[in-house]
Amino acid sequence: DQQVKQNSPSLSVQEGRISILNCDYTNSMFDYFLWYKKYPAEGPTFLISISSIKDKNEDGRFTVFLNKSAKHLSLHIVPSQPGDSAVYFCAASANSGAGSYQLTFGKGTKLSVIP
C-alpha cells in the first residue's frame, strides 16, 4: 500500500509559466514533508520542506502548500525554467516524539519545461 502518491507520472510546462506538482498521502502520522529533485544518474537533491504546523513555505521560485485535512501537498514553481526539468519526488516522515526518521517517497513526477 503506497502511503505517498504522486498520481501524475509526467508534466510538461512552457518556460515562464507555473508548474504545479501534486502529492497525496494516507498516513495521518506524517508530520514533515519534503520535495526532492532528481536528475538522471544523480542522487535526489533537497528542494524545500514543510512541517505539519504550517500550510505554506516559500523559497524563491518554489512554494509548497500543505492541506492536512485533504492529506494533500503541492509544489509550485514560478516561473518555470528549462533547468527545472527533472524528476520531482514528494517524501514524508513521522518524526514526532520517538517517531521514525525514515522518509517515505512517492514514485515521482517527471517535469519537462519547454523553452
Added chain:
Amino acid sequence: DTGVSQDPRHKITKRGQNVTFRCDPISEHNRLYWYRQTLGQGPEFLTYFQNEAQLEKSRLLSDRFSAERPKGSFSTLEIQRTEQGDSAMYLCASSLAGTGNTEAFFGQGTRLTVV
C-alpha cells in the same frame, strides 16, 4: 566537496557474488540512511543509523543484507549471494540530529547490476 560520497558509482557483479558499498556522510551529520531505488519507483528506506547504532531496519533488508557504521563515521552496505532482483540504485543519505526536523542529503548513489 563536502557532500555525501558513495563508492563505487557503478558495480556489475555475477549472481551469487558478494558486494560491498561505502558511504561517507557529511562530516558533522550523525544520522545516516540507506535507501534503494528501482526503475520507476521512488527511493525505499532500508536502514538508519544514529552515530554507530543501527536504529531501524526495513523488512526489505533481508538476511543477505548487512550494514555497519563503525565509529559513527562512514558506513558500509554488504549484500551477500547477490540475486538479479538486487539490481538497483543504492542511495546513502545523511542528516543532522536536532530539536526540529532536518532534511536528509543524498549521495549520487551506487548502481548495482547483477548479471
